[in-house]
Amino acid sequence: MTTSPVDADLAEQLRATALALADAARVATLRWFRSAELAADNKDAAGFDPVTEADRAAERAMRELLAARRPDDAILGEEFGSREGTTGLTWILDPVDGTRAFLAGAPTWGVLIAVADDTGPLLGVIDQPFVRERFVGDRLAGEVVQAWTEGPMGSRPLATRAPRPLEQAVLMTTYPEVGTEEERRAFRRVAERARLTRYGLDCYAYALLAHGQVDLVIEAGLQTYDIAAPIAVIEAAGGLVTDWQGGPALGGGQVVAAANPVVHAAALERLTARE
């Protein structure tokens, strides 16, 4: 892991800003969650990608805070696109990850917030507004990483699971169809070996991996804003996140998040196997 160039004062400022963004997004999203006023557009005519008022309100609230606190940082947001910066730092925002869960009233959607430099995500927040649960990981202080969660059962440090055979592993993904037919087959090769596969948890799956509850999360078709915050949280908790070939995952696409290098290697072997 590359040592970050961020000094202590800046690190504290970035941490405080990230938590303030998460607080603001909680209010903005819960205003609309399970609300009859909820209106869904269809921004992708080919698929089904609802954009809710919550999505826009939360990103707007976060961008207003950043304009006041960190006006020179860049922003990459799901709803309102990119803003250039001059500091070398970029805020990566997904105001509602799991819009379909949100539309169905399920509590597994979340708010994703990351700040990255050219070495990758330095700090990430996976926040669950309805459950009131927050997962945070950072390497702003360089080699000293922090990872913690705060929720209904109190606060505790995050740490991923120790290695266990794939046959004992818990695997998660959001959609049973995973991606293309070829991607689905690759996923099935891992799922057939795993002890247990669970679906439908969106970003909550990555949070549970950081929390030591799950061994693997495998998805396809992701965007940078879907995976930046999970990368920061999982790496700080001792896990790793790559693409299906073992390369960088920050660009999105095919992603495998693993609790440790052993289960990661076992998953990659089956994802890339010839049938």
Added chain:
Amino acid sequence: MTTSPVDADLAEQLRATALALADAARVATLRWFRSAELAADNKDAAGFDPVTEADRAAERAMRELLAARRPDDAILGEEFGSREGTTGLTWILDPVDGTRAFLAGAPTWGVLIAVADDTGPLLGVIDQPFVRERFVGDRLAGEVVQAWTEGPMGSRPLATRAPRPLEQAVLMTTYPEVGTEEERRAFRRVAERARLTRYGLDCYAYALLAHGQVDLVIEAGLQTYDIAAPIAVIEAAGGLVTDWQGGPALGGGQVVAAANPVVHAAALERLTARE
């Protein structure tokens, strides 16, 4: 809906007892949730049916309360079987519905509590210990039904959704494979028409239907203790629950829960269609 023979004092006693059982089960299950001490047996060698310490501890706690408060009622419990009674009332208990979600640290498992007479479930509780959310429905007072939820966003009455075309409906089930190959095909006939299908929510799916967030829940392979409490909550909220042929659902097996008779009829038509 058959008028219940329960008088007002007994109704209050049964309501208070059901809530006390739910409170006790919260404590007993959260003691083990996301705990490293969690041990899973494999009670079904053919499949994968983990029985946790949480499951046993919660059912034990509920049975102790019933022995003190309602010693002459019958009990049907998932873990410790049946106890005969003399009052004509039976408590139906599923201490952890969604043991796989529980094992994976996901917050979508729940505690199911129902009390039934020979007309069916009179009162049901779907409780979510981790989220601290409770869904209750009863027809103990006869035609006057009550349905309410209490959770992170406060208390509110439960009411199912108004009719909308199947093409606008949100559908839920727990396992993408649903049941047998034939059952999976029948499920797919509904899912192909629905606007949105979500997986993996266990009893929470029925709670969301009662809460007006979801139009349909379709599952197969259920047991009586999986569906008794959802029937009471959903019926009190204005919905209906039958088997896939439109008959009684309390025996388990194939179940379709619907927000209203219109979407129920649309689902049955496609479930029973010849291909």
